[in-house]
Amino acid sequence: MGSETPIHIxxxxxxxxxxxxxxxxxxxxxxxxGSSVIFITTEKAGKDMKAVxxxxxxxxxxxxxxxxxxxxxxxxxxxxxxxxxxxxxxSKQLELVGKQFLSQMIKNHxxxxxxxxxxxxxPFFPWVCDVAYEHNIPSALLWIQSTAVFTAYYNYFHKLVxxxxxxxxxxxxxxxxxxxxxxxxxxxxxxPLSKYQFLGELILGQFKNLSKAFCVLVDSYEExxxxxxxYSSKNSILMRSIGPLFKNPIIKDANNIRGDFVKSDDCNIxxxxxxxxxxxxxxxxxxxxxxxxxxxxxxIAYGLLDSKVSFxxxxxxxxxxxxxxxxxxxNGFLEETNERGKVVKWSPQEEVLAHPSLACFITxxxxxxxxxxxxxxxxxxxxxxWGDQVTNAKFLVDVFGVGIRLGYGLMENKLIxxxxxxxxxxxxxxxxxxxxxxxxxxxxxxxxxxxxxxGGSSDRNLDEFIEDIKKCGI
Ligand code: UDX
Numbered sequence: 063m064g065s066e067t068p069i070h071i072x073x074x075x076x077x078x079x080x081x082x083x084x085x086x087x088x089x090x091x092x093x094x095x096g097s098s099v100i101f102i103t104t105e106k107a108g109k110d111m112k113a114v115x116x117x118x119x120x121x122x123x124x125x126x127x128x129x130x131x132x133x134x135x136x137x138x139x140x141x142x143x144x145x146x147x148x149x150x151x152x153s154k155q156l157e158l159v160g161k162q163f164l165s166q167m168i169k170n171h172x173x174x175x176x177x178x179x180x181x182x183x184x185p186f187f188p189w190v191c192d193v194a195y196e197h198n199i200p201s202a203l204l205w206i207q208s209t210a211v212f213t214a215y216y217n218y219f220h221k222l223v224x225x226x227x228x229x230x231x232x233x234x235x236x237x238x239x240x241x242x243x244x245x246x247x248x249x250x251x252x253x254p255l256s257k258y259q260f261l262g263e264l265i266l267g268q269f270k271n272l273s274k275a276f277c278v279l280v281d282s283y284e285e286x287x288x289x290x291x292x293y294s295s296k297n298s299i300l301m302r303s304i305g306p307l308f309k310n311p312i313i314k315d316a317n318n319i320r321g322d323f324v325k326s327d328d329c330n331i332x333x334x335x336x337x338x339x340x341x342x343x344x345x346x347x348x349x350x351x352x353x354x355x356x357x358x359x360x361x362i363a364y365g366l367l368d369s370k371v372s373f374x375x376x377x378x379x380x381x382x383x384x385x386x387x388x389x390x391x392x393n394g395f396l397e398e399t400n401e402r403g404k405v406v407k408w409s410p411q412e413e414v415l416a417h418p419s420l421a422c423f424i425t426x427x428x429x430x431x432x433x434x435x436x437x438x439x440x441x442x443x444x445x446x447x448w449g450d451q452v453t454n455a456k457f458l459v460d461v462f463g464v465g466i467r468l469g470y471g472l473m474e475n476k477l478i479x480x481x482x483x484x485x486x487x488x489x490x491x492x493x494x495x496x497x498x499x500x501x502x503x504x505x506x507x508x509x510x511x512x513x514x515x516x517g518g519s520s521d522r523n524l525d526e527f528i529e530d531i532k533k534c535g536i
Contacts, residue, residue: 068098068128069179069531070171073204074164076156076186077107077137079350082321083430084206084281085184087307090319091524094126094312098176101132102164104156106141108134110323117319125316135163147383150260157189164193180531182279188267191274200534202277202527203268207429209280209290209303210457211249211450213237216297218252219269228254238293247456250448250473258448272299276534277527281305281433284519285509286462300530302523303513306437308412310514310521323350324378324408331374331409338372338419341500344487345414345440347376348426352447357477359389362424365483367395371421371491372402376409415440422490422499424468427454436464439507441499443486445469445478463502466490 071092075085086101093099111117111132122129137152138159145151164181171178181201183190194201205212214237217223223236226245231254235243245253251262272278277300284291284303294301307313335343346362348354354362359377366373380386396405411431415423415438425431427446432454435442442465444455451471458465468486469478489495513520 066096068096069528070098070100070176071531072100072102072164072167072178072181074160074181074183074187074190075101075103075107076184077104078186079321079323080428080430081184081186081206082107082111084307085182085204086319086321087281087310087313088182088204088279088304089130090125090313090316091304091307091310092528093128093130094310094316095524095528096127097528098122098128099130100167101130102167103134104137105134106137107321107323108132111321114322114325115318115320117321123319125319126312130316130319133167135160142383144383149264153186153264156187160187161189161193164190165197168193168197168199179534185265185268188264188271191268191271195271195274200531201275202279203272203275204279204281206281207249207450208432208454208457209282209287209294209301210237210241211429211453212278212280213290213293214243214249214252214453215265215269216294216299219266226253226255231255238289240289241461243453243456246471246474247452249450249453250471253473256448256473261449276300277302277530279304279523279527281307281429283510283513285513286436286506302527304520304524304527306433306510306514306520308434309437309510310524312521322408326406326408326410328404328406331404331406332413332417334404335374335414335417335419340418341421341491342372343417343419344371344373344422344424344491345375345409345420346373346424347409347411347431348445348447349428349431350378352426352428352451353380353384353386354389354447355477356387356389360392361478361480362483363392363395364480365487366403367398368480369484369487370402371487373399373404374409374414375403375405376407377405378407412438421496422487427451427458429454432458436462436503436506437510439500439503441465441490441496441503443468443490447472462506464499464506466495466499 073089075082089099089101119132122131181194191201232245250256280303282303282305379388422441423435424443444465445468446452446455459467
């Protein structure tokens with residue numbers, strides 16, 4: 063492979079952390095396997111990434127046998143433009159400027175005799191497939207959520223099964239031949255009572271032009287989601303599971319190339335974890351977009367106080383433009399938990415989850431966090447907010463057997479009390495249930511290690527994907 067001329071692959075990511083992370087991991091894997099990869103997102107995201115990480119734009123960094131270059135496009139908006147708050151207007155603006163940028167870049171590559179062989183996008187940028195199609199370039203989608211959630215959207219879009227509607231909002235959904243989701247377990251962007259239905263529309267836009275992508279890549283793995291991967295193949299979709307991307311050993315040396323928007327205010331997190339006994343610390347994080355009501359934060363804080371566990375809690379300040387107040391912790395909380403607790407604004411999550419001192423993870427069940435915890439063998443207390451998170455919670459608890467249900471999603475509007483927090487924490491950290499969760503989590507960890515090793519299903523699928531691109535011959 064080393065002496066071959068590298069193929070040029072573009073990856074275009076929506077400027078959100080939960081999208082950038084999996085796309086950047088894929089970019090590094092493709093580069094490590096010999097491709098010349100260009101990672102594109104907006105200038106604003108690029109500015110945040112450059113402020114925190116050691117990355118530069120427009121110059122290629124060697125990774126394995128290939129290379130990775132960052133390119134950022136101007137979203138055409140002032141930093142304080144209110145369009146940025148509403149996803150809908152912002153997405154339309156990004157489509158407008160992104161299409162022009164991408165077309166120009168494709169032309170530049172043709173002129174410099176380095177034509178683009180494939181363009182990969184994620185579900186919030188369905189227009190990328192249109193640009194690829196216009197330029198006669200093969201395109202692929204990196205689906206950044208679970209394959210089960212992909213199936214839900216697919217079934218909804220093609221009206222293959224009944225979903226909750228205005229007249230029947232509480233019906234169950236038969237996801238495939240063996241699995242039924244309750245109305246509050248479907249990705250709630252598809253629910254008639256959700257206030258985020260416009261996001262469902264955005265994602266369904268991807269299903270409208272799915273036929274333009276020759277392949278759907280998923281950051282998941284065979285052993286975990288075999289039935290759903292198989293279901294997609296039966297529907298004539300070339301689906302390749304290539305996850306867990308972050309765990310692929312070929313990108314180990316590129317660990318320093320990261321897309322974090324935030325830097326931790328505390329450099330001693332791992333040192334602090336080193337001082338804690340094995341299986342003793344509860345890690346709490348709700349991803350990058352979810353902001354819990356203050357009242358709920360209070361209940362979690364008192365639950366931690368009452369249960370007396372050690373904990374590492376990520377509490378991020380909300381982005382300024384959202385106009386939300388920063389969370390405050392109950393009076394005396396930090397003093398009382400000084401020895402056994404740490405509160406930070408950001409953590410190196412992969413390292414934290416891999417640390418032997420971790421006992422369990424209170425998570426909002428974003429797919430990246432779920433994948434990271436599953437494949438690092440960490441049991442979870444599921445506390446979803448919206449979207450795919452409620453479906454992921456169902457799978458973590460009832461299908462994968464690694465979780466205890468704590469929250470039910472913001473649509474349920476239910477305050478989880480300190481007593482429930484305490485009860486679930488104790489159940490997940492001591493006794494028979496804790497043992498069972500740990501055993502199941504260990505099984506998924508081992509499976510994850512096997513699939514990304516040389517010859518494992520995910521690693522093979524990645525190789526086959528690159529071969530598919532080469533066969534297209536651009
Ligand atoms: C969004 C959606 O909310 C989620 O439902 C969807 O599945 C993916 O896109 P987000 O809420 O940001 O994602 O959560 P998640 O998918 O878990 O991604 C967060 C990423 O940030 C993870 O890779 C996690 O490791 C990283 N992170 C988060 C850190 O590195 N440090 C932190 O302190 C918090």
